[in-house]
Amino acid sequence: MKNNPNVSFLYNLPEYKSNASPKLLRITTTPSYTKVDFGYQATSYYISGGWVRIEKNTFIRIVKTGEKLIVNRIENIPIAPQRLDFTSTKDWLYFSLYFPPLPKDIEIIDLIEAEKGDTKDFNYFKIELSQNNAIELC
Amino acid sequence: MSLTKEAYIRYKIIDACISNSQEPYPTMDYLIDACQEKLGHEFNKSTIQKDIKAMKYDELLGFNAPIKFSKSNNGYYYSDPKYSINKIPLNTTDIEAINSALELIAEFKGTRLNENINHALEKVLTEFKEYVPKNSSQGKIIQTDAPPSHKGFEHFEFFYNATSQKIPVCFVHYSYSKRKFNSVIVHPYMLKEFQNHWYVVGYSENHNQLRTFGLDRIYEPLLLKKDFIEAPTAQKVEYFKYVYGVYPIPKQKRQEIIFMVKPILGDYLLAHPLHETQHIKKKESNGTLIISLDLIPSKELINYFLSNANLLKVLEPKWMQKEVTNLHLSAARNEK
Numbered sequence: 001m002k003n004n005p006n007v008s009f010l011y012n013l014p015e016y017k018s019n020a021s022p023k024l025l026r027i028t029t030t031p032s033y034t035k036v037d038f039g040y041q042a043t044s045y046y047i048s049g050g051w052v053r054i055e056k057n058t059f060i061r062i063v064k065t066g067e068k069l070i071v072n073r074i075e076n077i078p079i080a081p082q083r084l085d086f087t088s089t090k091d092w093l094y095f096s097l098y099f100p101p102l103p104k105d106i107e108i109i110d111l112i113e114a115e116k117g118d119t120k121d122f123n124y125f126k127i128e129l130s131q132n133n134a135i136e137l138c
Numbered sequence: 139m140s141l142t143k144e145a146y147i148r149y150k151i152i153d154a155c156i157s158n159s160q161e162p163y164p165t166m167d168y169l170i171d172a173c174q175e176k177l178g179h180e181f182n183k184s185t186i187q188k189d190i191k192a193m194k195y196d197e198l199l200g201f202n203a204p205i206k207f208s209k210s211n212n213g214y215y216y217s218d219p220k221y222s223i224n225k226i227p228l229n230t231t232d233i234e235a236i237n238s239a240l241e242l243i244a245e246f247k248g249t250r251l252n253e254n255i256n257h258a259l260e261k262v263l264t265e266f267k268e269y270v271p272k273n274s275s276q277g278k279i280i281q282t283d284a285p286p287s288h289k290g291f292e293h294f295e296f297f298y299n300a301t302s303q304k305i306p307v308c309f310v311h312y313s314y315s316k317r318k319f320n321s322v323i324v325h326p327y328m329l330k331e332f333q334n335h336w337y338v339v340g341y342s343e344n345h346n347q348l349r350t351f352g353l354d355r356i357y358e359p360l361l362l363k364k365d366f367i368e369a370p371t372a373q374k375v376e377y378f379k380y381v382y383g384v385y386p387i388p389k390q391k392r393q394e395i396i397f398m399v400k401p402i403l404g405d406y407l408l409a410h411p412l413h414e415t416q417h418i419k420k421k422e423s424n425g426t427l428i429i430s431l432d433l434i435p436s437k438e439l440i441n442y443f444l445s446n447a448n449l450l451k452v453l454e455p456k457w458m459q460k461e462v463t464n465l466h467l468s469a470a471r472n473e474k
Contacts, residue, residue, distance in 0.1 A: 010308055010360060012321050014344055025310050025321040028360070037310055037358065039319025092312055094319065094357045135323075138305065138361035 006031055008137040011129050019119045022052075022095075024111070027129065028137070034060065034069070034099040036111060038122075042086040042093075049086030052093060053078045054122065055113045060099050063108040063126070073098035102129070148173050148181075148189050149201070153223045156205065156214050163213025190214070193223070290336065290353030294329070297338045297359070301326040304366040309359035311351055320344065324351065325367045327374060330384055332438065337384045339377065341369050348377050350384045376434065382413050383438020390435045396454040401425030403449040412442070428453070440465070 008030040016024050022038040029035075042049030056079045060069040077095035078084050084093065102109070107130055114121040151173050155164040164172070166183055173181050193203040204217040300307050306325045313320070326340035327348075335352060342349040348369055369377075380392050396419065399407060404427040407416065415432035422428075433439065435458060443452055443462050452459040 010362065012308055012323055014321055023319050025319055026308065037321070039310060039312065041317055041319070090317060092317070092319070094310060094312070096358075135308070136363040138363050 009134040010137055011133050012135065013127070013133075016124075016127060018124045020122050020124055021120075022093075022122055024124050024127070027127070029102050029129070030137075031101060033073075034102050036060075036097045036099070038095050038097070040093040040095070042089050042091040044089040046086075046089070049089045049091050051083045051085045053080045053083040054095075054097070055080050058097060058111070058113045058122070060102070061110040061112055062103070062106055063110060064106070067103075069099045069102070071097050071099055144177065145189065145192070147177065148186070149193055149199075149223060151176050152186070152189055152193065153203070156216055157222050163208055163211035163215055165213045169214070288334070288336075288354065290356055293353050293356055293359055294336060297326055297329055297353070300359075300361060301329060301338070301340075306362045306364050306366055307359050308362055309351075310357040312355045312357070314352075314355065322349075322351070323362065324349070325369075327369065328378060330378075332384045335384075339384070341367050343367075348373065350386075352384075380415070380432065381434050381436050382431070382442070383436040385437040386434045387436060387440075392432065392434045393455060395431045395433060395435065395439070395452070395458065397429055397443065397450050397452045399427050399429060399446075399450040401427075403446055404429075412439075444469075 008028065011027040011029070013024055013026055018024060021043065022040040025037045025039055027034065027036050040052055054071075054074055054077050056071070056074075058071045061067070062069075075096040075098070077093065086093075097111075107128065109127050109129060111122070111124040111127060113123055117123055152169055155161075155169055155172050158164070161168075166186060169186050170181055170183065173186065190203075190205055192199055193201045194205050195202075201223050203223060204221055205214055206217050207214055297307070299305075304325075306323060308321065308323045310319060310321050312318070322345075323343040324338065324340040325343075326338050328339045330337045330339055330350070335354065337350050337352050338356075339348065339350050341347070376392060377386065401424070404425065407427070407429060408418075413431055413433060415430075417430045417432075418427055419430050420428040431439075440458070440462060443450060443458075444465055447462075447466060452462050
């Protein structure tokens with residue numbers, strides 16, 4: 001099923017844990033793109049919730065081959081050096097990143113904003129996209 | 139008059155002409171003249187030809203009219219002599235009721251649902267009466283307190299279709315109370331409106347139970363190709379019928395809730411019961427009422443008690459009495 005190039009799949013990731021702040025919510029793979037959805041809750045670490053932005057060269061790395069897929073569309077989050085300043089610690093943001101379609105048979109990917117980054121960067125490792133997690137979209 | 143409505147009237151005229159056994163086989167010119175005479179302005183041949191084609195083939199209209207052209211008689215006829223588009227009997231009361239419904243539906247602005255319903259109802263109405271006044275001289279005579287637009291209502295049609303067709307969905311949900319995002323898979327059973335807010339109720343795979351989600355907190359719902367999970371009917375009935383509001387308090391079962399109200403609120407509750415299970419247990423000589431409800435406690439019910447604190451007192455269950463008291467104390471201290 002997953003190998004059918006004309007079918008779109010959802011990978012719902014409620015259990016995925018990461019040190020990065022935005023919660024990686026789900027990934028959609030289609031014949032024409034890969035979409036990753038995030039939810040960010042402003043933090044009380046900063047008086048007014050801090051700020052967010054995304055690097056324009058954020059990429060998906062296919063763990064098995066090392067191949068990189070660079071983000072080609074960014075929705076609802078500013079691209080660095082622009083940034084979104086929250087106005088309270090209770091603000092939130094839903095945003096999405098689009099990448100080229102994933103090659104078939106991909107089981108594990110990383111999503112990297114900064115290769116040698118720290119916990120403030122949006123880096124996610126060992127995201128499992130196994131057949132068992134795939135749900136076909138209508 | 140909208141073009142759509144006028145088209146329906148032309149269909150009606152054409153139908154009457156073709157069905158008229160006194161003057162069978164009306165010609166194209168005859169049909170054009172009949173429409174012009176009835177509607178008071180000119181039509182060309184192309185319009186009537188399109189009308190005939192629509193009556194024969196338009197799926198949305200659904201007439202499937204068996205219109206044929208007889209070369210020997212140089213006119214149109216129905217291959218089924220008993221056919222007529224005018225088959226739905228409506229009386230004036232029916233039409234007035236549907237007009238009222240149309241006006242109410244018009245309150246739900248901004249969805250194609252509205253457009254489709256209007257289209258369908260106008261078709262029904264026009265089949266019976268050629269022109270239905272729309273209270274234009276009186277202006278709007280029904281007003282609901284629905285706001286002109288509200289976040290999340292753009293998902294209404296999506297969830298309506300998913301619910302009616304029993305298709306599981308995935309959406310991102312942001313919880314206002316927990317301040318957290320979650321991507322959930324839900325098997326939707328019902329769309330519910332409460333105090334001008336819309337909610338979808340369904341079985342959540344993530345929570346492994348029936349849950350309610352406000353449409354205003356939902357992002358990018360997707361339809362899923364997977365088996366639809368039905369909740370036991372009894373469970374759905376409890377959840378849908380025996381809850382005041384939309385958010386039942388977790389782990390609470392249906393129970394008797396008793397409260398005492400002062401006469402001024404009592405009069406309102408007699409006129410507008412909170413729920414169909416509302417029962418007057420006792421009326422004191424000073425007008426005070428003892429009222430019971432048979433419900434699963436909900437956040438909205440507790441909010442109702444809080445907002446009318448100076449006019450009522452919760453008597454049973456004790457935990458709810460305590461909860462309401464504590465919330466009052468908390469509000470008085472202005473705690474976060």
